Amino acid sequence: MATWQQRFPGVAEADWRDWRWQQRHALRSAEALSRVVELTAEERAGIAATADVFRLGVTPYYASLMDPHHPFCPVRMQAIPLPGEAVSGPGELRDPLGEDRNRPVRALVHKYPDRALLLVTDTCPVYCRHCTRRRITGGTEDAFDRGAIEEALDYLRRRPEVRDVIVSGGDPLVLADDRLAWVLEGVRAIPHVQILRLATRGPVTCPMRVDAALARLLRSVKPLFVVTHFNHAKECTGEAQAACELLVDHGVPVENQTVLLRRVNSSARAIADLNHRLLSWRVRPYYLHQGDLAQGTGHLRTPLSAGVAILEQLRGHTSGLAIPHLAVDLPGGGGKVTLQPDYVLSRDPGGTWFRGFRGGRYHVPEPPEAGIDCPYDEVFYPGG
Numbered sequence: 001m002a003t004w005q006q007r008f009p010g011v012a013e014a015d016w017r018d019w020r021w022q023q024r025h026a027l028r029s030a031e032a033l034s035r036v037v038e039l040t041a042e043e044r045a046g047i048a049a050t051a052d053v054f055r056l057g058v059t060p061y062y063a064s065l066m067d068p069h070h071p072f073c074p075v076r077m078q079a080i081p082l083p084g085e086a087v088s089g090p091g092e093l094r095d096p097l098g099e100d101r102n103r104p105v106r107a108l109v110h111k112y113p114d115r116a117l118l119l120v121t122d123t124c125p126v127y128c129r130h131c132t133r134r135r136i137t138g139g140t141e142d143a144f145d146r147g148a149i150e151e152a153l154d155y156l157r158r159r160p161e162v163r164d165v166i167v168s169g170g171d172p173l174v175l176a177d178d179r180l181a182w183v184l185e186g187v188r189a190i191p192h193v194q195i196l197r198l199a200t201r202g203p204v205t206c207p208m209r210v211d212a213a214l215a216r217l218l219r220s221v222k223p224l225f226v227v228t229h230f231n232h233a234k235e236c237t238g239e240a241q242a243a244c245e246l247l248v249d250h251g252v253p254v255e256n257q258t259v260l261l262r263r264v265n266s267s268a269r270a271i272a273d274l275n276h277r278l279l280s281w282r283v284r285p286y287y288l289h290q291g292d293l294a295q296g297t298g299h300l301r302t303p304l305s306a307g308v309a310i311l312e313q314l315r316g317h318t319s320g321l322a323i324p325h326l327a328v329d330l331p332g333g334g335g336k337v338t339l340q341p342d343y344v345l346s347r348d349p350g351g352t353w354f355r356g357f358r359g360g361r362y363h364v365p366e367p368p369e370a371g372i373d374c375p376y377d378e379v380f381y382p383g384g
């Protein structure tokens, strides 16, 4: 595979390693992309058909990971649109997770009692073709300006039940450190918010964004979890590894959410390889998401059975640490549910019959259900 210097001749190394340069030089047209990959007729048609549907933008770094000759390259498929994206399929929704009806102020979604989602930007270094929040990242909303964030912080201050805030967008790591610090410190100053999460594809699409100053900032508002979004082992480069390890070395835990995408990572081999690499960097595979019903993403979604079959092939064959939760975010705001292979064969009065991962039958004897309350709870949790 050609190096980035061969793919982008004439670019100085200092520029390449500068995240602002990467974002300023994102490839935003068929003409720009065709200098890096041999675009197929279908990809050219997809770019033309989606020009008014959803943004196109690929950092030179992410483009340098693309296989220039193979249209099924998983990096290409995530970043270059196909004509199917211009079609809204059955059941697809503009707001697949019902966020807008739970949006008390412009920059905040409050759908679950104790958690809230703070939207700090509508832009990203790379626009993923499977993006579930494309109604926001499409750039058709009001900007998430300082006033909108202040309004959201005000809302959070008045809601003591919120103990977990996810900072998202768009990709929050498009913000400069001082702006990000203002947001994160603003949330951290709210006494009832216990946990912060930062949802970002930065380590995947622009790993040069992660430096020691950012890691120190994220550490300073602990406990903060970085939740990133690697979908394929092809994204697991030395630069991505350095970004993740820098965060972990600074005491910032990193978890990964993968979206299951048809012909991108819809095999047990692809998911196992990705998760093994992430674990070796101390990044914990957290969720494997069934693709949401976002408009124009039907060609990338898999049937539910595909995710279950992948888990079935992983369970017993690799460490439980490498096996994520398979989550389905129910359309319209029903929240997440998880799926897994069914190992229960039958129940009898004495216990439960299971099949093991190799297929044998196993009986687990069970004690009676009565008397499983914890009497010491009343002492340890006085008043309920």
Ligand code: SF4
Pocket: 123, 124, 126, 127, 128, 130, 131, 132, 133, 134, 137, 169, 170, 171, 200, 201
């Ligand atoms: S980085 Fe996240 S928010 Fe941005 S386009 Fe990709 S999936 Fe959507």
